């Protein structure tokens with residue numbers, strides 16, 4: 115086992131398992147009891163035959179019968195107890211680990227979630243922890259109970275006849291090599307199966323989120339077919355893993371066959387000559403017949419450990435991911451002031467998006483960003499709120515570079531209304547309150563009024579207490595937008611970032627919300643992105659972007675007078691091309 119995994123096991127043990135040590139010890143004691151009952155049963159076979167059946171000793175019937183049924187009841191109780199304890203500990207460890215994984219994931223960069231699809235992360239947080247729990251519980255059970263069973267049964271065999279016992283195990287050394295090879299195979303095939311499971315979850319996630327476009331584009335068959343392909347891939351991978359696991363006990367049965375053969379060939383004569391009592395003989399063979407079952411399970415243990423390692427590796431990948439966007443060691447306090455983009459370069463991976471971007475958004479004023487789709491306007495907002503950091507240049511707020519400022523304080527000073535309204539499956543009021551968790555119901559209502567949310571909630575029977583459905587699905591696009599605007603209003607912070615905040619609204623609501631936003635942005639440093647120039651003509655500065663560069667800037671009048679890109683765009687729009695309803 116390589117070092118990182120050993121470290122991870124140690125960490126898992128220390129953080130999630132060790133606190134359950136009293137339960138684990140009790141479970142282990144019960145396992146030892148359960149395991150040793152098998153030896154006791156095969157041991158009791160000898161008096162059963164020799165004293166009851168052969169000698170016909172009537173008083174022996176009672177005690178042998180009581181002893182054997184007593185052993186079975188002990189086995190039932192200890193087996194029940196240890197299973198219950200192991201499952202309880204297993205579930206507690208798993209749920210603890212799931213919470214920890216989520217907290218860890220929440221701390222990672224926004225970037226991480228673009229590189230890792232939601233479905234695959236869900237599969238890690240849920241699927242891999244459960245797979246780990248299943249494998250770990252059965253490993254613990256097997257190790258505790260079956261080791262003791264094997265030892266007790268082997269003891270009975272050795273006590274009956276040590277040479278026979280040795281012969282019975284003749285197959286073990288022959289099959290050690292194939293068993294070892296099999297373990298490696300199980301690890302790689304299980305890893306492949308887990309990855310296939312993650313792809314399945316990713317696709318399911320996409321399908322359920324994209325249901326509307328699937329239906330209107332009539333992609334049902336296409337998606338079903340795509341899923342079939344993935345599911346077949348998963349099936350093949352999982353079957354390969356299961357084949358490996360199933361081969362394990364088969365190898366043990368081969369060992370059993372060799373063992374029986376050796377004992378009978380060598381010992382058959384002795385039996386016929388009557389060197390042994392029937393009881394000794396039966397006792398030995400009962401133990402021999404019973405020993406292969408726990409041995410089978412023990413042989414599967416290392417396969418289970420390999421399977422658990424495959425899940426553990428995937429959990430390790432998540433836990434070792436570190437955020438890069440952090441508060442620096444000596445953060446500077448965030449103050450109010452101008453927002454300055456100073457020669458900012460930025461690329462997503464290898465594709466450059468912004469080139470030496472320069473502009474200043476004056477404190478307390480409204481600066482508008484306009485430009486064609488893909489120009490990099492939303493990226494400016496991602497940089498401002500430090501969802502990503504520039505590859506060159508600086509972004510400053512009140513003279514302090516965003517990368518040198520306290521990250522929490524920076525984000526606390528920004529309200530963002532994004533292009534897609536992020537609503538959660540809670541009530542409208544709760545969704546608004548996400549802007550400021552300690553807001554009073556009155557403040558929430560005031561924000562809802564200002565963003566014209568009350569205009570539509572007044573018609574709902576539950577008003578602001580209406581649930582919005584998963585990702586806000588039961589509201590219209592314009593209603594969702596107004597809820598996110600209300601959230602930003604509640605936030606009451608010095609910097610406002612508005613990414614097409616009214617794009618989904620009809621003319622009347624746009625006017626109402628526009629007025630509310632104008633009131634809101636008064637005195638705040640506001641950056642607003644808009645495609646409809648009519649909404650930003652009063653901005654103090656208009657920055658025109660194209661292909662990641664600033665191509666012109668100025669007030670509406672100055673830009674019109676300049677007769678450049680902005681003037682052309684304005685001409686197009688006033689000709690009615692994109693005039694709203």
Ligand SMILES: Nc1ncnc2c1ncn2[C@@H]1O[C@H](COP(=O)(O)OP(=O)(O)OP(=O)(O)O)[C@@H](O)[C@H]1O
Nearest residue numbers: 228462467485486487488489490491492493494533
């Ligand atoms: N997560 C991402 N990964 C890779 N490339 C991205 C990512 N987000 C945006 N881009 C690319 O960056 C460029 C700028 O995108 P951005 O979202 O900033 O454009 P925009 O000006 O806001 O456009 P729109 O007006 O359509 O919203 C685009 O070419 C886009 O393909």
Ligand SMILES: [Mg+2]
Nearest residue numbers: 491492493533
């Ligand atoms: Mg955008």
